[in-house]
Amino acid sequence: MATKIWAHRGASGYAPENTIPAFKLAVEQGADGVELDVHMSSDGKLMVIHDETVDRTSNGSGRVVDMTCQELKRLDFSNGMEGYENVRIPTLREVYGLLKNTNLTINVEVKCDVVIYYGIWDHLIALEREMGMQGRIIYSSFNHYVLLKIRELDPEAKIGLLYSEALVDPWVYAKYVGANALHPHYLAALNCPGMLEGCRKAGVDVHPWTANDPQVMRELVEAGVAAIITNYPNLALQAAGR
Numbered sequence: 001m002a003t004k005i006w007a008h009r010g011a012s013g014y015a016p017e018n019t020i021p022a023f024k025l026a027v028e029q030g031a032d033g034v035e036l037d038v039h040m041s042s043d044g045k046l047m048v049i050h051d052e053t054v055d056r057t058s059n060g061s062g063r064v065v066d067m068t069c070q071e072l073k074r075l076d077f078s079n080g081m082e083g084y085e086n087v088r089i090p091t092l093r094e095v096y097g098l099l100k101n102t103n104l105t106i107n108v109e110v111k112c113d114v115v116i117y118y119g120i121w122d123h124l125i126a127l128e129r130e131m132g133m134q135g136r137i138i139y140s141s142f143n144h145y146v147l148l149k150i151r152e153l154d155p156e157a158k159i160g161l162l163y164s165e166a167l168v169d170p171w172v173y174a175k176y177v178g179a180n181a182l183h184p185h186y187l188a189a190l191n192c193p194g195m196l197e198g199c200r201k202a203g204v205d206v207h208p209w210t211a212n213d214p215q216v217m218r219e220l221v222e223a224g225v226a227a228i229i230t231n232y233p234n235l236a237l238q239a240a241g242r
């Protein structure tokens with residue numbers, strides 16, 4: 001199967017990360033999917049943003065968990081990128097609305113690393129069902145307990161285990177947890193002997209992140225990973241010969 005190309009935080013090499021323009025650009029560039037990050041606002045809305053706070057990517061400051069959706073929506077998330085002034089933070093609902101009528105896969109990374117958003121799993125599954133997005137989403141997280149909660153609520157949900165380290169035989173753990181995929185840092189995918197072959201034999205897909213160097217992307221394609229997560233989907237498509 002040809003390696004799929006997923007746009008990391010949208011086509012974030014070219015447009016402000018985790019914003020509607022970045023997701024639109026991913027579609028325009030021909031990506032097969034997008035990766036995005038989700039936190040929860042104080043009024044329980046699923047907000048698409050990478051950090052726990054708005055400080056790095058907006059003109060505001062404070063934690064997402066302490067602000068309402070409306071307060072978050074007042075901020076400018078252009079993050080210094082010219083031509084994107086006044087771009088707003090999207091809700092997950094808005095991103096699903098944008099991508100519903102495309103063929104793109106949506107890799108929803110659930111951010112429960114620092115702040116634990118109790119109940120975020122209920123909101124995620126409810127939204128997926130309400131928007132008719134079943135089968136289009138793969139949930140990932142560095143917090144694997146969150147993925148088990150999601151699975152509990154929806155036994156059909158696809159889950160991918162995020163990690164950065166050079167783990168030994170990680171497909172054994174993936175099978176134990178019942179995960180569909182491993183989401184390793186790309187170095188952990190390329191530099192661990194037998195890792196990709198072990199996963200292939202075990203039927204566990206490998207979706208490495210975040211490969212932005214064309215040479216690394218070519219190596220991952222040659223190694224036969226199922227998907228590459230990249231800030232530059234156009235370059236990854238070239239590296240994949242598409």
Ligand code: G3P
Nearest residue numbers: 035037109140209210229
């Ligand atoms: O999901 C892949 C990648 O996004 C994980 O790390 O910090 O960029 O969310 P981060």
Ligand code: MG
Nearest residue numbers: 035036037109
């Ligand atoms: Mg992410």
